[in-house]
Amino acid sequence: MQSRLLQLIGASTCILLAACQAQRQGSGDNRSQSAAKIRQLSDQVAQLQKDVTSMKGDITMSQMRLDANGVAYLTPGDNGFSIVNAGIGNLTVQLSDVVPYANGSKVVLKFGNPYSASISGLKATLDWGQTGPDGMPINAAETTKDFTFPQTLRAGMWTSVPVILEGVPPSRLGFVRVRNVSQAEIFLMN
Incomplete structure (x- = not known):
């Protein structure tokens, strides 16, 4: 009976060892399969990150195109004007007479008002600063301020509005951006 018990224990041990060996070989396969799956998922995550970055750029460009009418980009020395949407329609805006003033310009x-109505209470956000060697604005160093202009933009005329731009002397002033233009009132002729 003891020998039969020893034979049973020996056979059970052999079966268990064989099962463990098979499991080890199988787990090696599972490990390599898991590693391959992890590499595949990592590649997919990397591709998704690239896609998201690309989509963010596309959205930014689309937003810029939508906002293009709402922003006038002006540079010192330009002879022309830009068009900016003021809610009631487009106004023209031109930058001129850039001179030193205190710690800035x-x-x-x-502002050109092409309409037959006068406009008062004009408000705008101005961004200004330097440009890099490529002529592009250095947005990280720009200054932004909201202005309310007391002048009335008379119908069918240009109206000159003096503005103090702090922190950037004329020699370093590379751009002025006019955006978020709105008005308080419009006056029609009687």
Whole structure:
């Protein structure tokens, strides 16, 4: 009976050892399969990150195109004007007379009102600063300020509005951006 018990224990041990060996060989396969799956998932995550970055750029460009009418980009020395949407329609704006003033620059923004109504209470957000060697604005160093202009933009005329741009002397002033333009009132002729 003892020998039969020993034979049973020996056979059970052999079966268990064989099962463990098979499991080890199988787990090696599972490990390599798991590693392959992890590499595949990592590649997919990397591709998704690239896609998201690309989509963010596309969205930014689309937003810029949508906002293009709402922003006038002006540079010192330009002879022309830009068009900016003021809610009731488009106004023209031109940058002129850039001179030193205290710790910055004094400029004149000339707003053109092409309508037969006068406009008062004009408000705008101005961004200004330097440009890099490529002529592009250095947005990280720009200054932004909201302005309310007391001048009435008379119908069918240019109106000169002096503005103080702090922190950037004329020699370093590379751009002025006019955006978020709105008005308090419009006056029609009687």
